[in-house]
Amino acid sequence: MSRPKRSLAAVVAGVAVLSLVTAVPATAQSATGAPAAQKCSDEPQDLPVHEFTDHRELGGELERIERVSGGVVDVDEIGRSNRGREIWSARAGSGPKAVLLTSEIHGNEKTGTDALLRLLRFVGTSDSPKAERWRDELTIVAIPKMNPDAAELDRRGNDMTWDDVVQRYPQLADAEPAWNYYTGELQGDDYSQRPGFDINRDYNPDLSYEPKAADFPGTSADTGWYLSPETRAVRDVYIGLEEEFGTVDTYVDLHHQGACYVMPDDPDRFVTMSISGKFVDDPAQTPGYEEYADEYDLDYAKQLNVAAYNALQGKANKNPLFGNITLYPQDINLPGTGLGSFALNGSGAVLFEVRGQTQTLGQKYREQLVRTVYTGLDGILSSVASGQVDNLDPAVYDAIPPRGPSIGDRARTVAEP
Numbered sequence: 001m002s003r004p005k006r007s008l009a010a011v012v013a014g015v016a017v018l019s020l021v022t023a024v025p026a027t028a029q030s031a032t033g034a035p036a037a038q039k040c041s042d043e044p045q046d047l048p049v050h051e052f053t054d055h056r057e058l059g060g061e062l063e064r065i066e067r068v069s070g071g072v073v074d075v076d077e078i079g080r081s082n083r084g085r086e087i088w089s090a091r092a093g094s095g096p097k098a099v100l101l102t103s104e105i106h107g108n109e110k111t112g113t114d115a116l117l118r119l120l121r122f123v124g125t126s127d128s129p130k131a132e133r134w135r136d137e138l139t140i141v142a143i144p145k146m147n148p149d150a151a152e153l154d155r156r157g158n159d160m161t162w163d164d165v166v167q168r169y170p171q172l173a174d175a176e177p178a179w180n181y182y183t184g185e186l187q188g189d190d191y192s193q194r195p196g197f198d199i200n201r202d203y204n205p206d207l208s209y210e211p212k213a214a215d216f217p218g219t220s221a222d223t224g225w226y227l228s229p230e231t232r233a234v235r236d237v238y239i240g241l242e243e244e245f246g247t248v249d250t251y252v253d254l255h256h257q258g259a260c261y262v263m264p265d266d267p268d269r270f271v272t273m274s275i276s277g278k279f280v281d282d283p284a285q286t287p288g289y290e291e292y293a294d295e296y297d298l299d300y301a302k303q304l305n306v307a308a309y310n311a312l313q314g315k316a317n318k319n320p321l322f323g324n325i326t327l328y329p330q331d332i333n334l335p336g337t338g339l340g341s342f343a344l345n346g347s348g349a350v351l352f353e354v355r356g357q358t359q360t361l362g363q364k365y366r367e368q369l370v371r372t373v374y375t376g377l378d379g380i381l382s383s384v385a386s387g388q389v390d391n392l393d394p395a396v397y398d399a400i401p402p403r404g405p406s407i408g409d410r411a412r413t414v415a416e417p
């Protein structure tokens with residue numbers, strides 16, 4: 001697996017921190033023996049990620065799950081990435097409610113892929129009543145590592161160039177490159193040598209949209225274009241599910257956020273995960289989006305989030321990190337994200353943002369964070385399968401504590417999710 005070089009500045013800073021620690025070991029604890037206040041760094045580093053599942057391993061594991069499940073899990077290639085890597089979907093269950101799950105649209109946000117594999121193993125092989133109910137009531141379609149090019153580069157964006165885009169869409173020959181085409185430095189990765197896109201701004205709620213030069217360069221508050229083969233592949237799966245089920249009941253997209261956010265009431269507790277169901281301005285009140293107002297169901301998205309929140313809180317006694325869940329900022333308007341676009345098409349959409357991307361935490365908390373994602377997904381799927389989700393109070397969502405400040409030493413330089 002090829003790994004990008006983090007910026008020289010990051011390497012130098014890492015050396016500086018290391019030598020400081022070596023020189024002054026006594027600062028680790030205060031004189032009273034109490035632990036020193038927790039430190040946290042957002043400074044990009046080059047950290048190992050081999051414990052995460054890479055693209056080749058994903059193919060092998062999906063094949064194995066399909067085989068041991070006796071066909072309960074059905075794996076398909078739904079397309080190829082810009083660099084020709086397979087994009088796979090795995091489908092399980094025959095129920096009337098369609099649930100779409102995606103991970104690793106940002107290649108430095110890897111826990112979701114491992115959580116989805118765990119979930120597929122469970123639904124594919126368990127004879128527990130829970131797994132049976134999921135299979136009876138749900139049709140689960142997971143697209144793990146939907147952006148394999150960025151995943152293999154272990155960075156946020158892929159390496160599709162603007163020339164690649166114009167070659168594919170000649171009508172864009174005179175257009176300005178998209179605003180989400182990276183050509184500079186980001187999260188310690190040097191895109192000037194290897195430019196690429198944040199494809200989580202490449203979606204459009206108009207599922208039949210084709211790129212038009214007049215719509216470029218666009219902004220974060222605009223819709224995207226389905227320029228990338230990856231977003232097209234996910235869109236095509238979404239359209240197929242709409243044709244089959246009428247609507248895609250639930251859509252969950254799995255991400256990571258900054259490493260240094262703390263709880264609003266306690267600067268010593270890091271936020272394990274932030275969640276959200278709100279990604280776009282209310283279409284009923286937004287010129288140009290009125291056509292989506294009837295389908296859009298923010299209350300249902302809130303109920304799904306409450307299901308995830310309750311599942312984690314319910315296990316927080318044994319696993320205190322599950323107690324550190326916060327609400328992601330609600331003031332975002334991102335119709336070019338998968339979450340925004342699919343929410344406008346009537347799906348209950350849920351964002352998970354676990355702590356720390358690979359350039360800050362590497363694989364350090366992999367198991368804990370994968371468990372967090374899995375437990376949240378379990379809460380959602382169980383609640384949708386049983387129908388209990390309809391009894392949950394959306395007001396509980398509004399009472400989830402907001403994310404506290406970041407105590408990191410480096411200003412956040414990129415929009416999330």
Ligand SMILES: [Zn+2]
Nearest residue numbers: 106255256417
């Ligand atoms: Zn992300």
